[in-house]
Amino acid sequence: DGGITQSPKYLFRKEGQNVTLSCEQNLNHDAMYWYRQDPGQGLRLIYYSQIVNDFQKGDIAEGYSVSREKKESFPLTVTSAQKNPTAFYLCASSLGAVGELFFGEGSRLTVL
Amino acid sequence: AQTVTQSQPEMSVQEAETVTLSCTYDTSESDYYLFWYKQPPSRQMILVIRQEAYKQQNATENRFSVNFQKAAKSFSLKISDSQLGDAAMYFCAYGRIYNQGGKLIFGQGTELSVKP
Numbered sequence: 001d002g003g004i005t006q007s008p009k010y011l012f013r014k015e016g017q018n019v020t021l022s023c024e025q026n027l028n029h030d031a032m033y034w035y036r037q038d039p040g041q042g043l044r045l046i047y048y049s050q051i052v053n054d055f056q057k058g059d060i061a062e063g064y065s066v067s068r069e070k071k072e073s074f075p076l077t078v079t080s081a082q083k084n085p086t087a088f089y090l091c092a093s094s095l096g097a098v099g100e101l102f103f104g105e106g107s108r109l110t111v112l
Numbered sequence: 113a114q115t116v117t118q119s120q121p122e123m124s125v126q127e128a129e130t131v132t133l134s135c136t137y138d139t140s141e142s143d144y145y146l147f148w149y150k151q152p153p154s155r156q157m158i159l160v161i162r163q164e165a166y167k168q169q170n171a172t173e174n175r176f177s178v179n180f181q182k183a184a185k186s187f188s189l190k191i192s193d194s195q196l197g198d199a200a201m202y203f204c205a206y207g208r209i210y211n212q213g214g215k216l217i218f219g220q221g222t223e224l225s226v227k228p
Contacts, residue, residue: 033215042203042218100147101216103157
């Protein structure tokens with residue numbers, strides 16, 4: 001079945017450590033996205049990529065980094081520079097520049 | 113900048129009844145998309161319904177329908193014959209057609225509970 005796979009589902013990190021969240025899709029979608037979800041704030045865009053080897057900052061990119069070396073993969077690194085990284089992270093993809101997003105099941109990151 | 117506002121943090125409905133979730137947005141664009149997404153306790157976002165701004169006819173998907181008022185910049189979701197499985201967080205989202213790479217702007221969400 002086609003879809004988006006995020007891993008791990010739950011992740012704990014000590015302060016000062018970088019952590020990478022994986023996102024893989026087999027939908028053959030060109031565009032991929034990372035959103036952060038906090039209670040009462042909806043979803044906020046971190047980074048997005050419309051094509052391999054290219055990506056753009058979203059609204060809250062500080063403290064995060066991404067890469068897009070393959071069409072299927074869009075990993076997100078939460079660096080130690082991110083001041084409040086505890087959140088639920090959602091990866092999504094879309095077929096083109098418009099239209100609906102397809103989401104993964106999310107990854108919950110907790111900083112201890 | 114575009115914004116999306118959901119003014120109802122929580123809503124409750126009796127099973128088999130009808131409920132309407134509100135959403136307003138702000139944009140200077142004339143062409144765009146609007147979406148309602150459902151996030152059940154499993155946390156995976158699922159598309160409920162979409163509306164293209166150039167279409168005057170309101171979108172409908174089985175028990176789900178929208179009331180799209182372009183001039184008022186309002187996009188409400190009506191759920192008819194509510195079922196226990198409809199209990200979830202619902203997000204309204206706006207998407208530009210050009211240049212934005214498909215990214216969506218989301219409202220804060222409305223948590224819907226369904227009473228048996």
